[in-house]
Amino acid sequence: MKTKNLSTPLKIIKILKLMTEKPVALEEIMSFLEEDNSFVNKETISKYFATLRNAGCDIQKRKNKFYIKYPVLNFTNTELSTLSILQKTASNLCSKKDNDEFLKFIDKLFTLVDKTEVNYYKNILQNSENKSLIDKELTNRFKDKIETISQFMGASAQKIKITYQEKIYNIIPLKFHYFKHSICLFGYDCLNKVNKNFSLSHISDIKQTPILAQNMDFSLSTTFKIKGRLKNGYLLKEGEILSSYDDYAIVTNKNEDKEVLFKRLLKYGTYCEVLYPKSDREKFINLVENLISRHTQNA
Amino acid sequence: MELKQKVSTTGLRILSVLDILLKGPASKNEISDSLVKIPWIKNITKETIGLDINTLKSAGFEIENMGKAANYRYKINWSPIKFKLTKKELSVLCNLKNAVIELSEPYYIIKLYRLFEKITQFIEDDDNINELMNFQYFLNVDFTLLNELYTLIKRKKEVKLLYNSPDFGHKEILIKLKEIKYNNSKLYLTGYSPNYPNVAVLRVDNIIQVLKILKPKEKTIKPKMNTVVYKIKADAKNKTNLMDEEKVISQNNNFIKIELKSDNDFMIIQRLLNFGSDLVYIKNKDIEEKYISKLSAIKEIYKGE
Numbered sequence: 001m002k003t004k005n006l007s008t009p010l011k012i013i014k015i016l017k018l019m020t021e022k023p024v025a026l027e028e029i030m031s032f033l034e035e036d037n038s039f040v041n042k043e044t045i046s047k048y049f050a051t052l053r054n055a056g057c058d059i060q061k062r063k064n065k066f067y068i069k070y071p072v073l074n075f076t077n078t079e080l081s082t083l084s085i086l087q088k089t090a091s092n093l094c095s096k097k098d099n100d101e102f103l104k105f106i107d108k109l110f111t112l113v114d115k116t117e118v119n120y121y122k123n124i125l126q127n128s129e130n131k132s133l134i135d136k137e138l139t140n141r142f143k144d145k146i147e148t149i150s151q152f153m154g155a156s157a158q159k160i161k162i163t164y165q166e167k168i169y170n171i172i173p174l175k176f177h178y179f180k181h182s183i184c185l186f187g188y189d190c191l192n193k194v195n196k197n198f199s200l201s202h203i204s205d206i207k208q209t210p211i212l213a214q215n216m217d218f219s220l221s222t223t224f225k226i227k228g229r230l231k232n233g234y235l236l237k238e239g240e241i242l243s244s245y246d247d248y249a250i251v252t253n254k255n256e257d258k259e260v261l262f263k264r265l266l267k268y269g270t271y272c273e274v275l276y277p278k279s280d281r282e283k284f285i286n287l288v289e290n291l292i293s294r295h296t297q298n299a
Numbered sequence: 300m301e302l303k304q305k306v307s308t309t310g311l312r313i314l315s316v317l318d319i320l321l322k323g324p325a326s327k328n329e330i331s332d333s334l335v336k337i338p339w340i341k342n343i344t345k346e347t348i349g350l351d352i353n354t355l356k357s358a359g360f361e362i363e364n365m366g367k368a369a370n371y372r373y374k375i376n377w378s379p380i381k382f383k384l385t386k387k388e389l390s391v392l393c394n395l396k397n398a399v400i401e402l403s404e405p406y407y408i409i410k411l412y413r414l415f416e417k418i419t420q421f422i423e424d425d426d427n428i429n430e431l432m433n434f435q436y437f438l439n440v441d442f443t444l445l446n447e448l449y450t451l452i453k454r455k456k457e458v459k460l461l462y463n464s465p466d467f468g469h470k471e472i473l474i475k476l477k478e479i480k481y482n483n484s485k486l487y488l489t490g491y492s493p494n495y496p497n498v499a500v501l502r503v504d505n506i507i508q509v510l511k512i513l514k515p516k517e518k519t520i521k522p523k524m525n526t527v528v529y530k531i532k533a534d535a536k537n538k539t540n541l542m543d544e545e546k547v548i549s550q551n552n553n554f555i556k557i558e559l560k561s562d563n564d565f566m567i568i569q570r571l572l573n574f575g576s577d578l579v580y581i582k583n584k585d586i587e588e589k590y591i592s593k594l595s596a597i598k599e600i601y602k603g604e
Contacts, residue, residue, distance in 0.1 A: 009351075012310040013317075013358040017379050021423075051306040055314035072321045072380060073421055082410045090395055101391045108382045112421055133402050154390060178398045182537035199537035229465035233505065235436060235485075260538075263575035270596050285601045287576060292594045294579070295587055 006038045012048050016057070019068035020111060026066070058115070071114035080121045081130055088125070088132040092139050093178065095150040134178060142183050142200045149173050149185060149206060158212055159190065163205035164198050170209070171198070186257065193220050197257045221254040222261060223276040230271035250275070262287055312340050316351045317360070324365060324372040381423040389427050400435060402540075405481045408434065409442055436484050439504035445479075447509055448488060452476045459511040462501060471510060474499055482542065483573070489563070497522050498563040522562045527571075528582035530554045535577035542570070554579065568593055 006014070011033055018024060018032055026042060033040055040048075049059050049066075058069040075083070083106075090102040110118050124130060139146065152158040153173050162169050162185075171187035177197060184197040226234055227248040236242055239255035253261055262284055265272050274284040312334065319325050319333050327345045334343050352373060356362055359379035365372045384392070396415070400408055412434050419428045432438075451458055457475040464470050474490040477498065481487075486503035528548070533555055541547070541557070548556040561567050564586070571578055571590050581587040 007309075007354065008307045009310040009313040009354050010358055012307060012314070013355070016314075017359070020380050020382060022383075047305050047307060048310070051310040051314070054306055054311055056318065070380065072318070072378075073417070074322070075417070078410065079414050079417065082407070082414045085407065086395065086399070086411065086414075089399065090391070093395065093398055094391060098391045098394075101385075101387050102395065105384065105388045105392060108384075109418060109421075111382065112380070133399060133407070154387070175394060176398075178402055179537070180402065180540045184538060197538060199534065201537055202534070231465075233465035233502065235439065235504075238435070259575065263573050266572040266575060266594075266597070267569050269572075269593055270600060273600050281601070285598070288594050288598050288601075290576065291578070292591055292598065295581060295591050295594075 006033070006036050008048075011038055011040070012051055015045075015048055016052060016068070016070060019059075019066060020070055023062070023065040023067045025064050029066075067111070069111045069113075069115075071112065071117075073109070073112040075113065075117055075121075077120070077124075080117065081124055084121065084124045084127070084130045085133065088130065089134055092132040092136045093134045095147050097147075098150065138181070138183065145185075145200050145203060145206065146176065146183070149176075152208065159209045161205075161207040161209055162198065162203050165202045166204075169196075169198070171196075194258050195255055197260065220277060220280075221252045222256075222258065222274065222280045223250060223252045224265060225250055225273045225275055226268065226271055228271045230268050258283070308339065312343075312347075313351045313354055315340065316348065317355055320355075320362065320373060320375050321378065324369065324374040326370050326372045329372070378420070381421050383423045384427050389430065393430055396431065396434070400437070400484060405437075405445075405479070405486055408437055409440075409445070412437060412442075436486075436504070440486060441504075444506060444508065445486070445503060448476070448479060448503070448506070451509070451512065452478060457513045458509050459513065460501070461507040461510050463505045463507055465505070469507070472499070472501070473513075474501075479503065491522070497565060500563060500566060524560055524562045525564060525567065525583075525586070527559045527561070527567055527586050528556065529559070529571065529578060530556050530580040531574050532577045532579060535574060538577075539573075564589065 014033065014036075015029055018029065024032075026045060029045055030040060030042075052068070052070075053059055056071055058071075060067050087102070087106065091099050094102060110121075113121075149160065152160050153175070157172055159170055159172055162171060169187075170190040171185075172190065173185055173187045174195070175186050177184040177186050183200045185200060185203065186195065186197050188194075189196045225248050231244075231247075231249045234242070234249065234251070236251075237253065237256060239253070241252045241254075243250045256264075258280070265274060265284065266288070274281045315334060315337060316330055319330050325333070327348045330348050331343050331345070334340050334348075352362055360375055361377035363374050363376050365374050396411070399411055403411075412432075415431055415434075419431055422428055422431070455476070457473070460472045460474060462470055462472050472492055472494050474488075474492040474494075476488070477490040479486060479488055488501045488503055488506065490499050490501075492499040531554065533550060533553055536555060542559070544560055546558045546560075548558050550556065559567060559570065567586060568589055571581065571586070572593065581590060
């Protein structure tokens with residue numbers, strides 16, 4: 001059965017869609033259209049390009065590939081200013097490799113933004129009023145550690161051995177936590193099977209191990225019960241699972257650093273009870289008893 | 300005006316229709332009015348515009364006619380003009396967003412949320428969009444209401460709020476607005492209220508609406524300001540952000556001495572508990588007693604173990 005050929009406008013829009021996804025060579029465009037039984041020559045494509053250019057697209061050829069800028073995304077000055085703060089923060093906060101990834105995203109984004117807005121954006125990037133949200137001095141202090149650890153994060157995550165406050169830990173680095181005056185590495189402590197924050201200022205040595213990070217589903221979860229007003233207003237944290245019952249709810253927390261979690265649970269007062277595992281329940285009771293004892297003695 | 304290059308005039312007209320619709324909903328008449336301003340487009344009829352819209356639909360655009368109430372305007376609900384994010388780009392963007400949520404003021408976080416909302420319309424893959432748009436706590440905040448509260452605070456207003464109390468469900472609260480605070484990744488509205496002995500601290504995501512704006516009474520009885528001094532382990536500063544109300548009085552390699560001024564004892568105790576075992580000393584006896592009493596109540600739950 002003969003398939004109906006695409007109309008010219010439809011072919012132009014298909015080319016536009018293809019080019020906004022990625023830069024393409026002329027041959028790629030031709031074979032892309034052939035999939036719909038539309039056979040076009042170079043001259044016709046040149047006519048389509050002229051049409052797109054007249055409609056406001058900027059098409060440029062670099063190294064045999066065609067790049068398109070199709071200005072359909074209009075930003076307000078406030079939005080561009082917000083983006084510039086994000087870019088400045090990325091340059092201060094991310095490793096060089098990650099910052100390059102961010103800039104690639106900006107390049108992609110700007111293929112859909114009008115030239116005037118892009119120029120305005122370049123100007124406000126120079127503007128000292130739009131400051132980074134994180135201090136350059138802080139990230140500079142830890143730059144080497146961040147660069148080293150970043151290599152072992154993400155898809156090809158690898159276990160690393162760190163010396164932290166004179167102890168050695170085998171960890172899977174997961175992400176960085178940023179504070180106003182410090183940066184912590186959040187990682188999975190393989191020996192104790194818990195996630196933990198490691199302040200970068202106390203990491204004195206980082207060594208690569210040949211072991212690839214594997215699924216961390218075996219990490220120990222903490223289960224606690226919440227009730228009363230806490231149950232009604234509780235907001236789940238990342239990675240938490242909640243089962244609700246009439247008078248109470250059971251929360252299973254897998255991701256949070258235990259120390260941070262226990263501090264949070266202390267604030268919940270009598271509305272919360274640590275249930276499992278037994279070791280966590282005991283640790284929490286110990287924490288409460290130690291605090292009472294410490295401050296009673298002080299009193 | 301003649302076009303210098305060889306172009307497809309139909310293609311050009313459809314791209315112009317697309318450009319108009321991408322800027323916002325438009326009726327056939329409005330599209331026609333915009334098209335006549337383009338010199339090389341001639342003889343535009345409503346039927347032609349209808350056909351052009353159908354061509355756009357065949358190209359994958361989801362276009363809806365908004366009906367009589369909206370003057371039969373057409374609106375693009377979904378556009379196939381999108382770009383792809385690589386896994387690495389997505390991960391960098393999400394890490395950056397999470398750092399912003401940890402570090403920034405709510406005002407910027409909201410602006411970033413709005414910006415991402417716009418950008419994600421042009422990003423392929425719903426999973427990527429969901430990950431980018433996960434602004435944690437801020438997903439529960441009604442930004443219009445938040446803006447209204449900011450404005451009312453600036454004008455130092457007294458208001459009647461409808462609040463979804465975790466204890467009592469919906470209730471009306473009369474409050475003289477003081478400020479909005481961002482603490483532990485949550486937003487709180489504080490103010491003076493006859494319903495509360497201390498300063499009222501209400502979680503913004505539990506506020507349903509402003510029911511009434513009242514003229515502030517001449518005198519507001521403000522609760523007493525308490526100044527608390529305490530010592531934390533020096534390392535604690537690496538794992539938490541100090542609050543604006545906290546002032547470092549002195550510090551050495553082992554300890555940091557902090558002064559906190561607050562008119563809300565409940566918040567003070569919450570803050571002290573949040574330091575966990577990093578809190579080593581509380582100078583104020585009354586606060587220390589309240590702190591111990593809260594811990595003792597927790598201990599009671601585990602009685603017998």
